[in-house]
Each structure stands twice: as C-alpha cells, then as structure tokens.
Amino acid sequence: MSETVARPWLTHYPEEVPEQIDYDRRPLQDYLRDGAMEEPDKVLLHFMGKEMTFKEVYHEALSFANGLKGLGIQKGDRVAIMLANTPQSVVSYYGALLAGAVVVQTNPLYVERELEHQMVDSGAKIMICLDLLYSRVMNVIDKTSLEHVIVTGIKDYLPFPKNLIYPFIQKKQYGFIPKVDFGDSVHAFKKVVKENPSKEIPLELDPENDLALLQYTGGTTGVAKGVKLTHMNLVSNTTQCIRWMYKIDHGNEVLLCALPFFHVYGMTVGMNFSVMDRNKMVILPKFDTKQTLDAIQKQKASIFPGAPTMYIGLINDPDVEKYDLSSIEICISGSAPLPLEVQQRFEKLTGGKLSEGFGLTESSPVTHFNLMWGKRPTGSIGLPWPDTDVAILSAETGEPAEPGEVGELIIRGPQVMKGYWNRPEETNATFHDGWLLTGDMGYMDEEGFFYIVDRKKDMIIAGGFNIYPREIEEVLFEHSAVQEAVAVGVPDPYRGETVKAFIVKREGHEVSEKDLDAFCRERLSSYKVPKLYEFREELPKTMVGKVLRRALLEEEKEKARKSG
Structure with missing residues (x-):
C-alpha cells in the first residue's frame, strides 16, 4: 500500500482545526504538575459534594507515588487499578505514572477467572481496589504476581457527614460492610497518602516509547489482550480531542464523568481531557439517570461524554422535563452506534450538540468524530482527526x-x-505496512465522511461494553448438558445489542435457561451473560462443520423486521 493517501475529509475542517499538530513530547503526568504549579487553587474535581484543587490532587498523587516506591515499584512495573470513578481513581492513576509505573486498568465487574488472567498476563505487582472487591482480589492473589494490595472505600473521599452515613447505605445496597485485613501486604489507601511525602521522584522517561498504560481488550480468541499505549499515544489523542473542540471555553468547562475511567474512552475524553485542558470534572461512581440529571443541573455540566445507552436512559426518564439541562453544550457519543432519534431528542431537551465518534482501544481510543459545528451526515462516524x-x-x-x-x-x-x-x-497480524487493521467493515463517501456497516470480527457491543462471543461460548461448553453453543448479538432498543445464545443439548441431558443463566453468572461478568437462549436440534454449518454465525444473525434480523 502506498505511503500517501487521499484525504478528502480535510476540505471539511473548520479553519480553527489544524490538519497537523505539533504535540508536546512529554509524559502524561506533566499536565497535572503544570496545572498544580500554574493554577494551584483551581478546582479539578467534584465528587458527591467534595472538591479537590489541582494542587491537592497533585500533592496526593505525589504522596501516593512515593508510597508505591516504598513498596518496591520501579520504572516500568505494572500497577493495577480496580476502582469505580472516585477521586482515588484519579490520584492512583497519576500517582502510578509519577512513580514511573505502567497503569493496568481493571474492570471492577471482572469475576475471579477474568481478574486472575489479567494479573498473570500483565505481571502487575500492586493492586489498588475498592473494599467491596477486596475478597475477590484475595481469592486470586496467590495465583498471580501481586505483592501488595491497597484498599480504599467510597467513603474515604466523601465530605462530612456523608462519610459517616455511607457505610449504612453500603450495607443496605450490598448486604454487607466489607471487612479488610490490613497487614504487611494489605494497605489502606488513605494511610499510604498520609504517611508519604509529596516530593518529586526523578524519572527519565521516553514519552514515545515508554508505556503509560496496558489497556485490556478482548479478541476473537476470547482471551483479553493488553494494548500497549505510550505516553505519547495518550498525549496525542487527548490533544487531538482538545483541538477538535475549538469553540469550547478552554479551562472553564465542566465535564460530567459518568463513563468509567477504567475504560479507555472515559479515561481519555473524561479524565485526561479535564487535566490537560484544565477543566473541572464532576465524577459519578456509576451511571444513574437521576444522579446524572441532578449533577447536570446542580454543577452546570457543559460537556458530557457518554454512550448511547446513557442518552437513551436520560431522555426516557419520566422526570427529565423537570430538570434544567441548558448548561449542556457538547455531548460526545461513542462505544456503539447512536440512533438518530436519540440524538435529535437529546439535543432538543438540552439545546446542546450530541455528536457521534469512533475509536478502538488500540487507538487510545478516538480516530474519528463528527463535526460539532458543521455538517453531520446521518449514520456517519465522522471525519478522521488531525494527523x-x-x-x-x-x-x-x-x-x-x-x-x-x-x-x-x-x-x-x-x-x-x-x-x-x-x-x-498477534501484533504482527494486526498491522499491515504500518497501518492498524481494525477488523471493522465500512466505507468512505465522496466527501471523506466514514461509515461503519459491519464487523469483520464477531464482537457484540451491549450497553457500551465490548463482548466477544468466543469467551461466552467457551463457558457454555463447560456445562455438561451443552453439546454446541454459539453466542451472537441481537438488536436491543436500549443496549444497542444484547447477547443471545443458541444451544444444542447433549443427548440424554436436560438443562433450562435458568440453569444456564446461573452457570454463566458464576463464570462471566454480568454484562457478558446471555439475556436470551434458544434451544435447537442443530445449528447451521458450513461443509467443514463451522457454525454459520451470520445465518443466525440474519434470522434474528428477519424476526426483528417482522415484529417491528
């Protein structure tokens, strides 16, 4: 393939958006330091009533970095973070980078099997986790390279009196108050921050080659792979995002961060964007329609990165009309296709812009985005970003x-x-003459706008989560009553897609949907568990015995067409 390619999309670039950017060749954590030095008293984050300035976050991140060094972390060591969106997730992320470590973002929904695989594969030495997840971590620690666990709770960063009330709320919500056995290898997050100095750690980093992040993503084999993202990968993508949003009031926006920071989308477009562009981030530990609407109204959120399921939930909330959402200027939709009706209804409700983008973990993640203040063809993922x-x-x-x-x-x-x-x-198979092969099938129109029409891989995207059928199928195959199993994504008006499993039972065996549901829930994160089951005598196959997944998908599409 030739080195030069046509770039018809550049004719649509507003004059404020450069075709090429001169990026800072700096480590990602430098931007937190800059904010703390230049605007120390500026609020960086708001969390359920508690606010922290750039200086406060930076100093806690430095203390945490020194705590990690005291526990033996050296440059290039992996530090795993398994937290919901909290101040701790920001402090530990930047603290790990300030210590020279490589962050391993870990999904709090992981079951023990998934957690063990990621820890073994990454070789992480330290895990930072919520107290709710402590027992899950301890159940696998002996099978991994983890040497220390640092534990924190939601209440640790809540303001008075919420910090006193929260344990009772936690017990009501989860049925228990977590018990943590602190000791030589189990440490309290607040103690690590409090007992270590907030001093700089000398580091020699090569931003273009040294890793900042191992971000795990699934694959057609069903085994999660660690995507190697350098400091420059993340600095570049965040810079591209800032330059694309050319009309915003840089440094004075309020970002609503309901997307999880453990997902590369929420991490780049939420957390890193806020730090680099010096905006305030309003952090929500999980997406809840009422909490989100309340946060938009009270905190005057102006930028809201989300997934289609979030916007669908908000526009369908029975009380949505009671809230003042007029502060919303920009909403960034990713992770799944955005229905036109959802876009139009949300823009009418808020008066802001809701535009769709595209990306993948392997690209930090954003590669395309629609114009916020320009042409937005229906169904398009937009134009490629600068460079x-x-x-x-x-x-x-x-x-x-x-x-x-x-x-x-x-x-x-x-x-x-x-x-x-x-x-x-797998790395070599994913690149072609220096180009990343995405596995997504699509086309470019005459003007340079791009469209996705199908997936070369069989990935299912449900509620913004990437789900790989092979992993589900392997779990189903473990059941003694299952002879054959295939998982596909079928249309779902709320989640975009939902998982449906087609099952052929072993002769002489019986199994129910309820049985399979319970079996899968023990072995898979909840979002991967099939929501629908269909039992069949046989599955459509090729001459060589390969299941025709596409034929099953076409059947489901036809059913949906007839019922719709």
Missing part, C-alpha cells in the same frame, strides 16, 4: 477502495498503539 490517516482496504486489491466501496477500515496515526503485550504474533 490520522484512514483508508478502506479493498479485499480484492489490497489497495485503498473507491468511495462507497465497502472494505476493512485501517488507521495510521500518533494515537495508534505499540502493539499487544507479550503477543508479537
């Missing part, structure tokens, strides 16, 4: 496809990963 080359690779010629011709979306840019952690063969 981002995108082409549609023709399956027939291996060269860029003609406009309108469907092929595989391939990407090249400063935000694209270094590769997969400890997986050189």
